[in-house]
Each structure stands twice: as C-alpha cells, then as structure tokens.
Amino acid sequence: MPVERELSLRAVSTGMLLGIFLTPSNVYAGLKIGWSFNMSIIALLIGFGLWQGLTSRFKHLPDWTLHESNINQTVASAAASIISGGLVAPLPAYTLLTGNALPALPMMAWVFSVSFLGIWIAWYLRPSLINDAELKFPEGMATLETLRHIYSHGRETAVRLRVLFGAALIAAFVKWVDAFYRAFPRWAPSAQLERLTFTLDPSLLLLGFGCIIGIRVGLSLLLGAVLAWGGIAPWLIDQGMVHLPAGSTGPQFSVLIEWLLWPGVSLMVCATLSTLALRLFQQSRTHPQARRRLRFSRPEPMPLLGLFLAMVLVVGLQSMLFGIDVFMALLTIPLALCLAAVAARIVGTTGIPPIGAIGQLSQLGFGAIAPGQITINLMSANTAGGAAGQCTDLMNDFKVGKMIGATASRQALAQCLGILVGSVVGVLVYKALIPDPQAMLLTQEWPAPAVATWKAVAQTLSAGMDSLSTSVRWAILLGGLAGIVLGLLETGTPAYKWRYLPSAGALGLAFIIPASVSMMMAMGAILTWLVSVKRQGLAERFAVTTAAGLIAGESIMGVSASLWELIKNSA
DSSP states (O other), X not given: OOOSSSSOHHHHHHHHHHXXXXXXXXXXXXXXXXXXXXXXXXXXXXXXXXXXXHHHHSTTSOOOOHHHHHHHHHHHHHHHGXXXXXXXXXXXXXXXXXOOOOOHHHHHHHHHHHHHHHHHHHHHHHHHXXXXXXXXXXHHHHHHHHHHHHHHOHHHXXXXXXXXXXXXXXXXXXXXXXXXXXXXXXXXXXXXXXXXTOOBOOOHHHHHHHHHHHHHHHHHHHHHHIIIIIXXXXXXXXXXXXXXXXXXXXXXXXXXXXXXXHHHHHHHHHHHHHHHHHHHHHHHHHOTXXXXXXXXXXXXXXXXXXXXXXXXXHHHXXXXXXXXXXHHHHHXXXXXXXXXXXXXHHHHHHSOOOHHHHHHHHHHHHHHHSTTOHHIIIIIHHHHHHHXXXXXXXXXXXXXXXXXXXXXXXXXXXXXXXXHHHHHHHHHHHHHHOSOHHXXXXXXXXXXXXXXXXXXXXXXXXXXXXXXXXXXXXXXXXXXXXXXXXXXXXXXXXXXXXXXXXXXXXXXHHXXXXXXXXXXXXXXXXXXXXXXXXXXXXXXXXXXXXXXXXXXXXXXXXXXXXXXXXXXXXX
C-alpha cells in the first residue's frame, strides 16, 4: 500500500483545524460531567467528507489517501485529549486549594509538557505492546474499522455526516436559545425536589453522552442520583448535618455537595483502584510472561532526545511554576513511566483508559512520600496521570497505524502537533469558561466532578482524616467498602452476569453531579436502548454519530456564549 501522501500539509492542517473545533467540546464536557469523548472517528468522517467533496469538484487535487486520514485523526484526537494533561482536574483543584491560578502561557506550557512526556513513553512501549497479539486495543480497532469502512462505502459516510451536522445544528440552536433568551427554565415537580437538584435540564449534550454510555451506566447514574440526592441529601438536612441558608430557594447543590462528594469520591477511587489491582493480578496469572514482554525498545537518537527534552520540561516546570523541589520532581519521571505502561496495557486489553485510577494512585504515592504537601500531591501526580492519558491515546493510534502500514515516527510527530494545538486552545477555552475558579467551580452550573475528586483526595491526604467530621468519615468508609466490592465484582464476574451489576464509577459520579445531569444522561441511555431493541441496525449506524453531533453542537455554542459574555462584561 503506497504511503507517498501521509504526513502531508493538508492532512496535518485538517487535523489541526479539527482539533481547534473539537478540543472545546471535551473541555466543556469535562467541566460539566467529568467525561470526555474520543474524537478519532468524528475527525475521520469530517476529514474524509471534506476532501472527497473537494477532490470530486476540483479534479486536479490528488485523492485523500487512507494514510492522510490516519494522520488527520491522530492530530485531531491528540488535541482533543489534552484535558488528560490536568486541564479539568488537578490544575483547577490546585487553584481551589491554594488560591493560586496559573496565567495562560505557563498553563499551556505545563499541559503540553506533561502530554509530551506521554508521547515518548508511548514510543518506547510501542514495539512491546503493539506487537503483542493478546492486546487488542478495542478503541484503536473501532477507529480502524471506521477508517476501512469509509473507504469502502463512501455514500454511508455522506449520510453519517448529514446526521452529525444536523444533530450539531439542533443542539447549538437549543443552547443558543437557552443561553441568550433563557427560554427553557429548569422545571421541577416541587420546591423540595428543586432544592435537591431534581430539575429538568434542557441539555442535548447530556442526552448525547447518555446515548454513548449505554443502558447499564445510564441506569447506574439514575440509581446513584436517587440514592444520593433523593435519599441521603434530605436525611442530612433532617438530621442537621447539612444546614441550608435561611430562606434559600432553588437547587442547593453547592451546599449539599460539601458532604456528598466524600462518599462519592471514596466509592469511585476505591472501585477504580481495586479494579486496577485485580486486572493486573489476572494478567500476571494468565500471562506470566507479560512482565518479560513489557520492556522498552532500544534507544534511538531522535526519540531519545524527545524523551530527554520532555523530562527536562516536566521537572523544570514543576520547580519554576509550583516551587517543587527538583529531587521530588525527578521522582515523578519513573512513576510516570511505570504507570503509563500499566495504563497502556489495560487499554490494550479492555479499551478503557484508567486515567482516574492512575491519578489517584499517584496522589496516594506522593501522599506517602511528601505528607501534608498539597502542591506536590496534586502537580507531581498530575505528571503521571497526564503522561498516561496521552500515552494511551497514541497507543491506539499506533495500533491503527500498524494495521494499515503507516509510519510510526510520522504518527508521533502528528501527535506532538496535536497536543501543541490542544494545549493552546484548551487553556484559552478553560480561561474563557472559568475566569473565577473559586466562585464558579463545584457549582450547579459547573459541577467539575474530576476537580472535586482530586481536591478531596489531596485534602484528605494533607490534613488527615481527623480534620473531617465523624459523619463524613463514616461516609468515606462505607463508600470505600462499597467501591471495593463493586470494583472486584465488575472485574471478576463473567460478561453475561457483569452487565446486571451497577457501574461503580457511575454510582460514585452521581454523588458529585446534580441529579438533573444524571437524569438527562440516563434518559439518553434509555432512549438509545429502546431504539436498539426495535431497530438495532439503525442504532449501530447512527447512535454514536448523533451523540457526537449533540455534544459538539452544544459545547461549541456554550463556549461561544461564554466568550460573548466575557467580551460584553469587559467592554
């Protein structure tokens, strides 16, 4: 298969342009619900549709090759995955706990450096993991199947693009009407339910995410919302453990979340860590030779220079931006190498990047090494989590590249260009959306569950359990035990039984986001399930495409509305 046109100017430019438009969606969604969307397939569809249209109209243009499509999606997905570098988790948590907010340029440099480290870790893991037949990399294979499909069925791509853009326009219109005209008031059956955040949220973005997460996760979110906001929250008020402001009306999210986040975070962290531990144990038992295979490739001059530069950037910026001792900063490098390797192997097996677990595991490690030091706990752990996130994203791209005969070094360069775009755009969007983190985050408008998780873990490790009330300590204990049990059951249960278990991550998340968010996502999951029961083929063809359009349309309009408000207020 010829690869003359692979890292072409138009492939890179298209990927960078798509990255500029897609990155805000993940930043927006990360601050809303703590989840992000893989943009590889969307970038493939848009890039193919754009260039097929141009080449059919202008005959002198060369065909848009399969390898150019691969470079395009590599750049775009790298840009959109920049939030794993800490943009919507440890960095805001650092601001909330210390009162220090990084200016835009230093924040861009930090997010880029952490992601840059992950790219070169992936490079040296590549021969060991990509050539391992037992590691399927499901997310990469889904991208590969889409890539092959669009080159075999061009008309199908045109149909999916119309669905994508149609859904995006509808979501953007609804958000525009809601943002500028307040045409969709948050309705609740009663004042009591409204106080407990059980309101109807007209968010098509949440509906879109519900279409993607599946019926099990959707129902788990609904169960968690009923348990946390419908059961525990009113009990806390009745028992006087949470005091609402006198005469308060409307949703009381910011007051109730101060208690509810602790069992929710404990449940999620313990579930993800127990799942991670059991998966590693199962792999070591099933494949005892895996440890021998998991080795770094032979050093090469240019990638070695990239790895060295990444380490210098990460260590230097920890010292300059956060005042972390150089020796302590150096400890983040071997931890990042080890945990990124662990994350890459798990992604290769399950397709699920355990970035949350990796981050919290890093926090626990630095909590033991440097107890009571919040900055080290957050930002040194950010290095491992961010590197692991970008490493797993590139490993999926490497898998696609291997199957189509792409050049690995060109993919790595494309990934570097992607994180450069993502760092700039992601930080600018974050600054526009959240100009005042102390006042805006962990609120009904911006629940930021990932921020709440990192903040809660750092607080607990720095101040100790004694600083918390007795009721909160019991909640943490019970949430942790429930998380461990559910995490072990999820991992150790056969697939045909596993689907009947509640999702531990979704249950914990429902404690940290308003009930209105969980209900809307559950609604999307239920609607998609109902369609799949009646018309399975229709759901398989258009569910993800429709969801991506709803997510992109609302988030881009939401970012635009925030920018408009910022400009109007500064005028």
